[in-house]
Amino acid sequence: MMSRTILFPSGKPEQKETLAEYRRRGGYDGYCWAVTHDGAAAVIEQITQARLRGRGGAGFPTAQKIALCAQAEGRHKYVVVNGGEDEPGSFKDRTLLEYTPHAVLEGALLAAFAVGANQVIFYTNEGYTEARERIWEALEEARMAGFLGDEILGTNFSIDADTKAAPTPYVAGEDTAVLEALEGREPKPRPKPPYPVTAGLNGQPTLVNNVETLANIPPIIRYGPEWYRRIGTAESFGTMLYSLNEEWANPGVYELPYGATEGELVKLAGGLKSGAPLRAILHGGPSSAFLLPNPDRVLSPESLRAENSSIGCGVTRAYGESTCMMDVALDIARFFAKECCGQCPACRMETSNIATILEKVLLGQAPALMLDQIPKLLEFNKGKGYCSLINMPGPPLLSAMKLFPEDFEAHLKTGSCPTK
Ligand SMILES: Cc1cc2nc3c(=O)[nH]c(=O)nc-3n(C[C@H](O)[C@H](O)[C@H](O)COP(=O)(O)O)c2cc1C
Structure with missing residues (x-):
């Protein structure tokens, strides 16, 4: 089959893999072959053919970024493995780093070889103590095996990692804020252009990719892009890791091919822990649009985009029938107001005003027309910040207001939840 x-291999994390175990399933074969035989251009070509897209949220074509970084001039080049992962509910990058750190490392090494970088930096959420320990172990094992260090496998390619x-x-996970943090400053996004691929860390060409994106590179190189393209839909290839949180009966990280249905995912999740029927579902995390549950919905970037939503980085949240969606919307508005870094006036004004409006609506202290301001x-502030x-x-806010107007109206009129 x-x-x-x-x-x-089984679609969910089972055991924490060592180098020997990773090698037994072909780990580093692609890297060794690429470094000693195929060369950097062939690696880029294979990633291009596989049409790999970023798994960090925006879905940018990975080969395009790698090719731009490879072409850019610089004294040094860097690859940054972005494991900032502060998106609420996301823990798939932590899981990958803890369970299969060598898959991520091999992907980062292949990317470094492709762009001509000599330094890989694993940038991981400061709370991820175990993941960082697993990376250190993996780096040590890779060094001992000759995959990391000077003149890899007798070639002139040298690479270090930290x-x-x-x-x-x-916002510290936004790619230019990552660079600021790595340079020792506050993690605030930079205006773009220039993009990191041409002027990144210390002004040098830098490839910033998500943990999961990089972990997809070794199988592409090992088995070829045709193999990779057999998994997924006609437009999106490969798989997606879904982070399911405590509201589900079976929380955890699940891997499904693009094109799996919402019904399949909800079945793996075991439905809501409370046993309540679903009122709303949110694929793609807090910057995505709420949807009404639909077991036949196809989970792919293009099909969710067609519903004005997104697959984001795979966080799937669920809300039972007694959830007040006005409460949920306010939590999201407060999250963005708190996380706005404050340097772009439009973002500061927008996020704090929206949270204030919703707080007033929640308590029934807002005139009806106030919701129309959102x-x-x-619309007025779209695109007026250094980052997205x-x-x-x-x-999330516009979809909640559209799908569940009765919740907002009840709060406007009475200051209390209609569902409780
Ligand atoms: C506010 C904000 C937070 C972000 N946080 C992360 C993050 O934690 N991890 C990540 O990989 N990308 C994050 N991104 C996206 C990155 O800017 C960048 O697009 C991504 O690392 C590129 O990797 P990819 O092409 O492999 O997806 C964030 C973007 C924004 C605007």
């Missing part, structure tokens, strides 16, 4: 998974703790603000604020945080409250 055709494989339906790429990162976890770890750096990512500060906790959400779409206007979002300014656009993030739009999809």
Whole structure:
């Protein structure tokens, strides 16, 4: 039967893998072959053919970024493994680093070889103590095996790797804020251009990729892009890791091919822990749009985009029938107001005003027309920040107001939840 998974053989994390175990399933074969035979251009070509897209949220074509970084001039080049992962509910990057750190490392080494970098930096959430220990073990094992260090496998390719703790603000995972943090400053996004691929860490070309994206590279190189493209839909290839949290009966990380249905995911999740029927589902985390549950919904970037939502980085949240969606919307608005780094006036004004409006609506202290200000604020401020945080409250808030107007109206009129 055709494989339906790429990162976890059984579709979920089972055992914490050592180098020997990773080698037994072909680990580092692609790296060794690429470094000694195929060369950097072939690695880029294979990732291009596989049409790998980033798993950090935006879905940018990975080969395009790698090719730009490879072409860029610089004294040094860097690869940053982005494991900032402060998106609420996401823990798939931590899981990958803890369970299969060599898959991530091999992906980062292949990317470094492809762009001509000599330094890999694992930038991981400062709370991820175990993940960082697993990376250190993996780096040591890789060094002993000759995959890391000077003149790899007798070639002129030399590469080193290290770890750096990512500060906790959400925005510290944005790729230019990552660079600021690595340079010892507050993690605040930079205006773009220039993009990190041409002027990144210390002004040098830098490839910043998500942990899961990089973990997809070794199987592409090992088995070839045709194999990779057999998994997924006609437009999106490979798999996606879904982070399911405590509201589900079976929380955990699950790997499913693009094109799996919502029904399949909900079945793996065992439904809500409370046993309540679902009222709403949120694929893609807090910057995505709420949807009404639909077991036949296809989970792929294109199908969720067609519903004005997104697959984001795979966090799937669920809300039972007694959930007040006005409460949920306010939590999200408060999250963005708290996480706005404050340097772009439009973002600061938008996120704090929206949270204030919803707080007033919640308590029944707002005139009815106040809710109409939210779409206007979002529209007016679109794109007016250094990063996309300014656009993030739009999809969840507008979809909650559209799908569950009765919750907002009840709060406007009575200051209390209609569902309780
Ligand atoms: C506010 C904000 C937070 C982000 N946090 C993360 C993060 O924790 N991890 C991540 O990989 N990408 C994060 N991103 C996206 C990165 O800027 C970047 O697009 C990503 O690391 C690129 O990797 P990919 O192409 O492999 O997906 C964030 C973006 C924004 C705007």
